[in-house]
Each structure stands twice: as structure tokens, then as C-alpha cells.
Amino acid sequence: MVVLERPLPTPHEELDVVTTPSGDAVAMVHCNNGASEIAGWAKVFGRFAEAAGTPLAADDVYATLLSEAVDDDTDPDAGGLLSFNYLAGEPVTHVEDGRPLLLRTPDARFTSATSSAPRCTARSPPSRSAWTCCTASRSTSTG
Numbered sequence: 001m002v003v004l005e006r007p008l009p010t011p012h013e014e015l016d017v018v019t020t021p022s023g024d025a026v027a028m029v030h031c032n033n034g035a036s037e038i039a040g041w042a043k044v045f046g047r048f049a050e051a052a053g054t055p056l057a058a059d060d061v062y063a064t065l066l067s068e069a070v071d072d073d074t075d076p077d078a079g080g081l082l083s084f085n086y087l088a089g090e091p092v093t094h095v096e097d098g099r100p101l102l103l104r105t106p107d108a109r110f111t112s113a114t115s116s117a118p119r120c121t122a123r124s125p126p127s128r129s130a131w132t133c134c135t136a137s138r139s140t141s142t143g
Contacts, residue, residue: 001028014092031092034085037100041065041115065112072113079114080105 004025008017016028046061056064084090084101104110 001026029092031090034083036087037083037085038062038065040100045112068113072111075109075114079110080108081110081114 003020004017004027007025008015008027012027014029016030018026018028020026042058042061042065045065046056046058049056049061082103084099084103086095087098087100089096089098102115108114
């Protein structure tokens, strides 16, 4: 949220203008933060541990997942993975319906650390240019 110094000259569909308790106008953008995606991956890894005969408490699954993402500093770009946490659409990038994606190139370093990093850190925030880049690469792919 940002407190506005003056009214916006034109409407912006990505922004909700609300007021603070004192009446100041505030521009607010709603974006997916990845929390639901982290929960989904924690559930997958927790179920895997249980199926492997080593059940873990949910807190331990989250602690391990988040530690892996933060402690792996070998890949500043999360191993070449790009996460889109669009569970319910994303008005900022004009994606109307939910389409959570984890994109990677065939040679990306896909590990527990890198698969968690895009959701657990600010390494790959959603952006229109990233979406365009990934969809353009996909349409020109020969494999």
C-alpha cells in the first residue's frame, strides 16, 4: 500500500483506492504472495516423507523446505526455475484465471532447494515480461 499525495489522474484497474482510518487515500495492489503454493509443496513433501516411512510434523516439513530454499546460495536464479503463483488469477499481469505454474528449461537445476526457492524468496517475482519471455520460449521450442 502507498499513501497517495494526490488523487490518481486516471483509473487503474490493478489498483484499489481505499482510505486509512484517518481518511488518507491509499493505493493498494492485490498480488498472490506464494503462501498457498508453499503450502501445496509442503503437503507433497510431507506426504512423500510419510510414504517413505518417515512421517514428519507439518512444522518440520516447512522448516526443511524453507531452509533448503534460503541456504542454497549456489543458484542466484533458483536453478533456472520460474514460479507463477497464480492460484486465482493475477490482475497486475492481466491473467484472469488461476494457473499456478513452475517453469523450467530442460537443463535447469531441479532440486528440493531450487524448486522451493521461487516460492520462498523474492528471486522470481511475477512480471508481465517474465510471462511473455516464458510463453515466447515455449512457442518457439522445437523439443
